[in-house]
Amino acid sequence: MSITEYFELLFTDYTLRTITLGTAVLGAVCGMLGSFAVLRKQSLLGDAISHAALPGIALAFLITGAKDTNVLLLGALVSGLIGTFWIRGIITKTHLKTDTALGLILSLFFGFGMLLLTFIQKQPNANQAGLDKYLFGQAATLVEKDVWIMAIVTSICLGILLLFWKEFKILLFDADYTKTLGFNTRFIDIVITFFIVLAIVLGLQTVGVVLMSAMLLAPAAAARQWTNKLSVMVFLAAIFGAFSGVFGTAISASQNNLSTGPVIVLVAAVFVIFSFIFSPGRGILFKQLRVRRNRRDLQLQKTLQFMHEIASTHEDTTHPHAIKILNNFQGFTKKTLKKLEERNWITLKGQNWSLTEQGFFEAENLYNQQLNNEHTAN
Amino acid sequence: MSTPQIEIQLIAAIVAIACAIPGVFLVLRKMALISDAISHSILPGVVVGFFITQDLNSPLLILLAALTGVITVVLVEAIQKTGLVKEDTAIGLVFPALFSIGVILIAKNANDVHLDVDAVLLGELAFAPFDRFLISGMDLGPKSLWVMGTILICTVILLFLFFKELKVSTFDAGLSSALGISPIIMHYGLMSISSVTVVGAFDAVGAILVVALMIAPAATAYLLTSDLKKMLLLSIVFGVSSAIGGYWMAHWLDASISGSMTTVLGLVFLAVYLFAPSKGLIAVLYRQKQQRTEVSLLTFLLHLNNHQEENERHINHLNEHINWQKVRSKTVLDLALKNNMIVIENDLVALTEKGKEFTDLALEYIITNKDENIEPMKDDFFLFRG
Numbered sequence: 001m002s003i004t005e006y007f008e009l010l011f012t013d014y015t016l017r018t019i020t021l022g023t024a025v026l027g028a029v030c031g032m033l034g035s036f037a038v039l040r041k042q043s044l045l046g047d048a049i050s051h052a053a054l055p056g057i058a059l060a061f062l063i064t065g066a067k068d069t070n071v072l073l074l075g076a077l078v079s080g081l082i083g084t085f086w087i088r089g090i091i092t093k094t095h096l097k098t099d100t101a102l103g104l105i106l107s108l109f110f111g112f113g114m115l116l117l118t119f120i121q122k123q124p125n126a127n128q129a130g131l132d133k134y135l136f137g138q139a140a141t142l143v144e145k146d147v148w149i150m151a152i153v154t155s156i157c158l159g160i161l162l163l164f165w166k167e168f169k170i171l172l173f174d175a176d177y178t179k180t181l182g183f184n185t186r187f188i189d190i191v192i193t194f195f196i197v198l199a200i201v202l203g204l205q206t207v208g209v210v211l212m213s214a215m216l217l218a219p220a221a222a223a224r225q226w227t228n229k230l231s232v233m234v235f236l237a238a239i240f241g242a243f244s245g246v247f248g249t250a251i252s253a254s255q256n257n258l259s260t261g262p263v264i265v266l267v268a269a270v271f272v273i274f275s276f277i278f279s280p281g282r283g284i285l286f287k288q289l290r291v292r293r294n295r296r297d298l299q300l301q302k303t304l305q306f307m308h309e310i311a312s313t314h315e316d317t318t319h320p321h322a323i324k325i326l327n328n329f330q331g332f333t334k335k336t337l338k339k340l341e342e343r344n345w346i347t348l349k350g351q352n353w354s355l356t357e358q359g360f361f362e363a364e365n366l367y368n369q370q371l372n373n374e375h376t377a378n
Numbered sequence: 379m380s381t382p383q384i385e386i387q388l389i390a391a392i393v394a395i396a397c398a399i400p401g402v403f404l405v406l407r408k409m410a411l412i413s414d415a416i417s418h419s420i421l422p423g424v425v426v427g428f429f430i431t432q433d434l435n436s437p438l439l440i441l442l443a444a445l446t447g448v449i450t451v452v453l454v455e456a457i458q459k460t461g462l463v464k465e466d467t468a469i470g471l472v473f474p475a476l477f478s479i480g481v482i483l484i485a486k487n488a489n490d491v492h493l494d495v496d497a498v499l500l501g502e503l504a505f506a507p508f509d510r511f512l513i514s515g516m517d518l519g520p521k522s523l524w525v526m527g528t529i530l531i532c533t534v535i536l537l538f539l540f541f542k543e544l545k546v547s548t549f550d551a552g553l554s555s556a557l558g559i560s561p562i563i564m565h566y567g568l569m570s571i572s573s574v575t576v577v578g579a580f581d582a583v584g585a586i587l588v589v590a591l592m593i594a595p596a597a598t599a600y601l602l603t604s605d606l607k608k609m610l611l612l613s614i615v616f617g618v619s620s621a622i623g624g625y626w627m628a629h630w631l632d633a634s635i636s637g638s639m640t641t642v643l644g645l646v647f648l649a650v651y652l653f654a655p656s657k658g659l660i661a662v663l664y665r666q667k668q669q670r671t672e673v674s675l676l677t678f679l680l681h682l683n684n685h686q687e688e689n690e691r692h693i694n695h696l697n698e699h700i701n702w703q704k705v706r707s708k709t710v711l712d713l714a715l716k717n718n719m720i721v722i723e724n725d726l727v728a729l730t731e732k733g734k735e736f737t738d739l740a741l742e743y744i745i746t747n748k749d750e751n752i753e754p755m756k757d758d759f760f761l762f763r764g
Contacts, residue, residue, distance in 0.1 A: 043467040093662050103410040107590030111640020118634035214474030262478035269475040
């Protein structure tokens with residue numbers, strides 16, 4: 001199946017529609033909540049939580065013996081939360097640092113999960129096959145019920161997000177101020193963290209435990225480049241997330257034996273790279289262009305300054321001078337002279353140049369930014 | 379015990395030691411998550427190297443993959459330098475992308491590569507003894523034993539050679555550059571060693587569990603000591619004992635060896651986290667409770683010092699005035715009595731000479747807030763604790 005076929009089938013085929021809808025919703029909720037994780041500098045918490053969810057899935061299966069998605073995800077939620085609170089306990093109660101705590105919980109829980117998974121594989125239970133799809137995710141296993149659950153959880157998250165928007169926002173940017181205003185920061189903090197865990201758990205089936213963190217981070221990191229406004233960022237991240245979900249699923253469905261997780265992550269990474277380079281405000285490309293322009297302006301001003309020095313030795317400041325005498329100064333080329341003329345700072349006549357009144361004024365106030373700005377404003 | 383069993387345990391122990399040494403420095407330098415990033419992102423390097431060499435233990439593959447690890451570090455630092463995202467986000471963006479590339483490479487070439495995703499995550503320690511190192515027909519033992527042994531010996535030699543430099547650049551980067559030891563060279567040296575170790579251990583324990591072998595022993599040791607040499611030794615001990623314990627647990631459960639090694643590491647960490655003498659959870663909670671009582675005692679003594687009126691000094695008044703619960707007031711009173719700070723006559727509390735002296739000292743500290751006053755007081759507090 002090629003990608004174009006995929007999109008043609010999208011509107012007719014029930015399974016494809018379900019899967020696409022599912023990954024779109026998932027991407028949106030991950031992007032939305034991921035924005036908070038990124039801004040709270042908790043980017044890697046997602047990584048730890050998603051790995052920590054694995055033993056929960058295995059234990060839920062061991063206890064119930066059934067492979068019901070919801071039960072397994074409930075197990076994942078519980079074990080993810082235990083991991084989160086243990087991380088918090090390690091950070092607050094011992095002198096181990098955040099990174100150590102995250103790495104510890106991530107690897108220890110995951111190792112325990114893998115132990116359980118291999119243990120389950122040896123059990124004489126025909127039902128056990130397919131648990132390892134939670135490692136890298138398989139969107140094809142999504143059914144309509146899963147999508148409904150995702151949609152419901154997403155709308156609840158969205159509702160609470162809108163309801164407590166102000167509180168979330170203020171906690172995000174100034175936790176101390178929030179405390180002095182009398183908000184229960186601990187509670188808000190726990191709510192946000194709980195939501196992040198929830199988003200991760202929702203994505204396990206599609207993206208898998210190993211790569212889920214990127215699903216949370218990448219859309220948010222991409223959205224961050226385009227705006228400085230929280231609401232816009234959350235909205236953009238949701239859109240980026242949804243698109244990477246859909247495209248990733250489309251690509252992985254059109255190829256053989258490709259897990260969805262890695263493909264979605266790569267699509268999201270493309271979004272990130274694109275945003276890093278091309279975003280107008282913060283992007284590398286435009287930043288570089290701005291640096292260039294500033295450098296050129298500086299060069300221009302240097303030439304102007306030199307001309308001003310020469311011109312000010314004359315009574316008549318607009319007296320023409322030979323271009324030759326600029327020679328011992330290296331900051332000028334034909335182009336700079338032309339630029340200066342374009343700005344009406346000098347006039348060129350044959351081999352001579354002369355400062356205009358405006359040019360003289362400009363040069364005089366070169367180091368007086370304020371005056372300079374006022375002048376251009378006028 | 380059969381020979382393969384002994385060999386597996388030997389390999390596991392060597393991997394554990396080789397991981398524990400760089401792990402200690404990573405934990406101390408607050409770069410534990412870099413090991414996570416490296417262990418994920420070497421995957422494309424391993425896969426590409428495998429296409430070329432067709433052998434997971436070939437030195438070329440190890441170097442190639444280790445290079446990918448160092449590239450990851452450089453990439454993360456480059457992204458951080460742009461200032462577009464925070465440090466941890468940079469790590470979180472780079473390694474999943476590289477890991478995804480690796481997984482996709484494996485999936486697309488599943489027929490040509492004897493490498494599956496399970497092996498990537500878990501390693502194949504159980505099969506390690508079957509890949510023998512043969513020189514002109516002579517059996518010299520398992521290949522991975524040789525590979526990891528070489529890596530370990532290199533690490534140990536470098537550790538002994540550069541111990542002082544590593545130490546100073548870890549704890550005081552400023553001092554180290556003032557002394558002419560470049561922290562940057564130390565940084566990249568450590569990163570290279572970690573990458574090589576991760577790649578070597580990758581075959582045995584897999585991408586994610588190698589992180590456990592690096593961080594967990596070091597973190598556990600860090601809870602028990604603050605001496606670098608002791609920490610190194612302890613983490614090696616923890617690493618090796620969990621590796622061997624994990625092997626037997628896997629044997630008993632018939633499950634993945636590396637999974638159970640990690641689980642044992644986790645149990646060891648949990649035990650130390652709870653029971654470590656001064657930095658463990660229980661010790662910390664106990665100390666916090668004691669400190670709370672001590673502060674209460676101080677408040678109480680100051681209160682007594684302030685009031686000469688009888689009704690203020692009445693024993694039942696405590697509950698109302700300072701708003702303490704019964705148990706707490708009793709603890710505080712007992713503590714003060716035991717230390718001869720107060721006397722109780724007819725349910726009236728009065729300060730003794732010693733109590734008065736102590737309160738004056740405390741007041742002086744509160745007013746001047748100078749640290750030299752607090753030192754002798756700390757000794758007094760020890761008196762209470764004893």
